[in-house]
Amino acid sequence: MAKRLTQQDIARMAGVSQATVSLVLNNRTDSGVRIAEDTRARVLEVIRRTGYVANPIARRLHDQRNRILGVFTYEAVFPSTRADFYQPFLEGIEEQAEAVGCDLLLFTSAKATGGKRRIFSDDSRIRLADGCVLLGRSIDRDDLAQLVAEAVPFVSIGRRDDAGGPVPHVGADYAAAVRDLVDRAVALGHREFAYVGAGTGAESSADRLRGFKEAVAAHGVHGVHVQFTGLGQLVEAGVTCVLAEEVSDGAALVLAARERGLSVPGDLSVLTLGAATRPAPDDVRLTGFHIPRREMGRRAVQALTEVLEHGTTPQELLACEFVEGTTLG
Amino acid sequence: MAKRLTQQDIARMAGVSQATVSLVLNNRTDSGVRIAEDTRARVLEVIRRTGYVANPIARRLHDQRNRILGVFTYEAVFPSTRADFYQPFLEGIEEQAEAVGCDLLLFTSAKATGGKRRIFSDDSRIRLADGCVLLGRSIDRDDLAQLVAEAVPFVSIGRRDDAGGPVPHVGADYAAAVRDLVDRAVALGHREFAYVGAGTGAESSADRLRGFKEAVAAHGVHGVHVQFTGLGQLVEAGVTCVLAEEVSDGAALVLAARERGLSVPGDLSVLTLGAATRPAPDDVRLTGFHIPRREMGRRAVQALTEVLEHGTTPQELLACEFVEGTTLG
DNA sequence: ACCCTGTAATAATTCGAATTAGCAGGTTGA
DNA sequence: TCAACCTGCTAATTCGAATTATTACAGGGT
16 A cells, blocks of 8 residues: 655655755744745645645644544434434535535544444544534433533534533524414414423423423413323313424324314414424425524534634524414414 | 643553553553553553543554545535435445444535635645545546546546546446346337437446447447437437436426327337436436445445555446336337 | 854654563573 | 573654754854
8 A cells, every 4th residue: 555645755855854844834934934935945846746735643643733623423414314304404514614624524433332323432533623513413411521521622513401511502592482483372362382292301302392381481371291192182171272392293283183174273273393303294384493404503613613713612592483384373 | 721631641640651551551462462460450440530531643643544534526515406416425435434434524625716626726635534535427537637646545436537547436337227228128129219418528428328329239220319409300310219318308308298299108218317417307207227326335435445455446337227117118 | 263143954852652672570491 | 500481561662743942054244
């Protein structure tokens, strides 16, 4: 196998020392460093001819910059079953990475222990990159705590609770988005609400449920939370407006209601809270909100840039836009 | 910010040398390396207590292997408009990269000159990776020649003509796939053929046309090649079977034929040659062949592994599977 | 001849871990 | 009793690039 070129090789070809090559390469003109014009030209010519690029590993060992940003996910990002979820985020990440002139490193090598990739293993590559974007519905608490503890520069996509310290993140403001939906429903006369979904576990679920509880409390209306339920129980309880965490659950409720001869939104309104993790029928145009995934990706890379430059701990929630469907009335 | 622990620190705490820590850490028991049980235990205890993890950067520097594979494309890969084309390839690439324990580096930093990224620019980052997979319908001849000349380890997805030397690639055997289609049509009685499409430029186009010409010659039937054409000219010329390089062209011909009251495949057979680079109507089930994109991605990474390990120049064409549609009779 | 000032380049060191050669100190065998 | 041989560990070197300290040399002034 052809060995990779080193600065030493370039130096030999140009008839100078390794140090000189480094100085020319980094265009150092500051404090007491001088290189004669023709020497500089000679070195640059060799570099151009050979296509030499500094070994990022060695470079990173010495100082802290690769212009490589890592992207960690617990699963493969490309398989089409996941594509719908990851793609908008990645689109934004790629766009912004291109804008700031960084390459993206996908940690596909993270060895799966029990099906799921791990951030930290005996051979963690996370530090190969300058910093890292974390992507996934939920992120292992221990991993998160270790990232914070070891001061790895990273930004999570999606809000995260503290893990031994504040976790830098760019998330969607689910609480506000859900409150907005309830506000609209109340304005249309609804008084009996139900929230269908986990409402716990991942922060994204908890935030939605919190928004729901805050809104019903603020309006003094009635709201119940059930993990999952049949349509019958809801109707019996007099519920007129259902908020479904999962798009597919919402769609299922609409179909079930129609089968029973109930009109949507005449007899029952159904709102979705935007998390399409499972495929859903597309003949139902649910009312809900849009999660700005692409923008979240973009902002996450921007935030990571700030972390790297200023050592800050940015936390930001982006607004979700209301989506007019046909299931609220 | 707390400085990261080093082996030197661990060594100090355990009262041994840095070398001993390294030996214990890597569990080296081979050839002449021996560590007393209690010393080993003492070191391991310190490691456990401190949660020390070896710095992967330093490790890689020594190992002369980054375990990073590059993926170069002339465009962004995530935007949904490109996704249909790139995704199956990337799916295979990611799968195999994960299998061999390598990370993937997307060259998003390649500065766009006139809309298209360039492989070689002032500060080409192509050598950041151990090797590189090239992805795209057509690849700049000069770029390719330079890659070969500079002995950059790479593999192209898609067959490529020599460029100052053989170009390592994993492609689809379009010539064979097209010959197969013609064979089937001839067996069904067709004698007058037309090939619609560029048939030149990218190797993938040229290969298809070559397969077409070889097949009609072998069967002694009549075949014409036109870059693009109206349905009228084809019918006038007595053509009974059309092979369209572009899926959308094929679909358009079918629709045009139906509008004229011609039956497909009763009066005219239409075959597609698999390259869906433009969106096509999906209410026409064209007969043609399947391009094994995912498998090509997988094999490309395998081939790259061979290049890196043995310095070979693998060239491979994968078979395309016949796809039964409703437009051949 | 000597000192001084620039200028242009290099030697040497650093980063953290892996590896190799080799050194003490003890045991065995002839 | 002395070479041969283990055992258990460490000093020194390596990887590639960046940086600091230093040297070599030329030319000008006194």
